[in-house]
Amino acid sequence: MHAYLADWLSLIIRWFHVIAGVAWIGASFYFVWLDNHLREPPDWKKQKGIKGDLWAIHGGGIYEVAKYRLGPEQMPRKLHWFKWEAYSTLMSGMALLFAVYYFGNPGYLIDSSKLALSTGGAIAVGMGTLVGVMLIYEALIRSPLSRNGLAFGAVLFVILVAVSWAMFQVFAGRGAFIHVGAVIGTIMVANVFLGIVPAQRALVGAIERGEEPDAHVALLAERAKLRSTHNNYLTLPVIFIMISNHYPMFYGHAHGWAVLAAIGFITAFARHFFNLRHQGITRPSILVISAVLTLGLIWAMAPSRPDASQAADAEQVSDIAITALVETHCQGCHADRPTHPAFQAPPAGISLGTLEQLREHTDQVYQASVATDYMPLGNTTGMTREERDMLGAWLRQAE
Numbered sequence: 001m002h003a004y005l006a007d008w009l010s011l012i013i014r015w016f017h018v019i020a021g022v023a024w025i026g027a028s029f030y031f032v033w034l035d036n037h038l039r040e041p042p043d044w045k046k047q048k049g050i051k052g053d054l055w056a057i058h059g060g061g062i063y064e065v066a067k068y069r070l071g072p073e074q075m076p077r078k079l080h081w082f083k084w085e086a087y088s089t090l091m092s093g094m095a096l097l098f099a100v101y102y103f104g105n106p107g108y109l110i111d112s113s114k115l116a117l118s119t120g121g122a123i124a125v126g127m128g129t130l131v132g133v134m135l136i137y138e139a140l141i142r143s144p145l146s147r148n149g150l151a152f153g154a155v156l157f158v159i160l161v162a163v164s165w166a167m168f169q170v171f172a173g174r175g176a177f178i179h180v181g182a183v184i185g186t187i188m189v190a191n192v193f194l195g196i197v198p199a200q201r202a203l204v205g206a207i208e209r210g211e212e213p214d215a216h217v218a219l220l221a222e223r224a225k226l227r228s229t230h231n232n233y234l235t236l237p238v239i240f241i242m243i244s245n246h247y248p249m250f251y252g253h254a255h256g257w258a259v260l261a262a263i264g265f266i267t268a269f270a271r272h273f274f275n276l277r278h279q280g281i282t283r284p285s286i287l288v289i290s291a292v293l294t295l296g297l298i299w300a301m302a303p304s305r306p307d308a309s310q311a312a313d314a315e316q317v318s319d320i321a322i323t324a325l326v327e328t329h330c331q332g333c334h335a336d337r338p339t340h341p342a343f344q345a346p347p348a349g350i351s352l353g354t355l356e357q358l359r360e361h362t363d364q365v366y367q368a369s370v371a372t373d374y375m376p377l378g379n380t381t382g383m384t385r386e387e388r389d390m391l392g393a394w395l396r397q398a399e
């Protein structure tokens with residue numbers, strides 16, 4: 001019953017999290033688009049302080065959008081801020097992190113062959129990393145480094161790769177992946193909360209007082225712009241990380257942190273194409289390079305089959321030995337009615353009750369338990385390298 005309700009809980013939070021994320025990223029994509037499509041307004045609008053004009057049709061109605069150079073003479077009674085989308089994405093993301101990882105199935109997060117963390121220890125390491133990296137980012141963006149966009153981007157990339165490597169040293173693959181995604185998400189929300197919203201507040205304050213914004217307001221605005229640019233480059237990687245977290249071939253990979261770095265680079269680089277295009281520069285080579293790099297990654301990550309000369313191959317592996325192995329290491333979870341308390345139904349829909357069923361999933365089982373040690377989850381049953389090789393040899397002879 002516990003597992004059943006836990007699944008419902010995580011599904012509902014996940015659903016909310018995705019909706020909040022869509023609302024946030026959707027709004028920011030829309031405003032980037034808006035900024036890039038503003039046209040010069042007619043004179044009578046210019047006299048009102050309007051610097052960009054745009055007309056659109058949507059949902060059966062025609063909209064007129066105007067962007068002010070600074071602001072209207074009088075602030076409207078209702079000004080929409082677009083900040084709760086970001087905050088609710090963070091809050092639901094945190095709830096998910098706790099429900100699925102910290103208090104859910106420990107196998108997703110804790111790998112005792114890496115570090116035998118208690119729940120409290122895992123929360124301390126996870127939350128410490130989120131807050132720590134966010135503080136480093138905050139220190140950097142207030143430093144002179146922020147004046148050089150490219151150098152800042154490079155430093156940020158190196159920091160994130162280091163975080164990714166470190167997370168893979170302490171957490172199981174899936175837990176490591178989600179923490180890198182959460183670090184990026186936290187930086188993005190902090191950008192809104194600690195930079196963009198305060199800059200907007202300062203601007204609105206100045207307009208309300210009827211003052212021209214001073215140097216301080218201008219500095220805040222400039223930094224807010226940089227933060228918003230970073231968020232823009234981080235959107236594609238963060239979404240990729242969040243969804244790739246459901247594909248063991250990524251986080252179960254022996255060099256998962258490097259896979260993550262490659263994906264981060266490729267997706268952020270691809271974003272660059274769209275950003276340039278918005279500025280009227282079309283550079284298809286960026287997309288071509290991204291596609292070639294992706295093909296390279298697909299090739300590099302392809303699971304390799306062990307060569308026939310391996311020791312376990314010399315002798316035939318008996319069905320009886322494999323039946324016993326699967327019973328010990330897999331069937332607690334992968335059965336029609338799992339005995340493991342965390343599962344209500346066979347995880348990933350894979351039941352391994354019979355050798356026939358094992359054969360049906362040859363490639364996946366090979367990938368999960370032989371090529372990587374992603375399965376058994378968290379290796380709670382203590383499956384050895386010899387047993388993995390034996391399983392690999394059996395799967396090959398069963399083909």
Ligand code: HEC
Nearest residue numbers: 107248329330332333347348350364365368369375376377
């Ligand atoms: C403690 C429970 C548990 C044990 C034991 C376990 N698994 Fe799993 N297995 C899972 C869960 C949970 C998933 C879903 C993983 C996910 O969504 O990331 C899964 C997923 C899988 C998948 C699908 C991976 C994919 O490609 O999506 C395969 C294959 C698999 N397990 C094989 C095995 C084999 C073989 C064993 C025994 C050697 C085993 N598992 C032992 C819990 C377990």
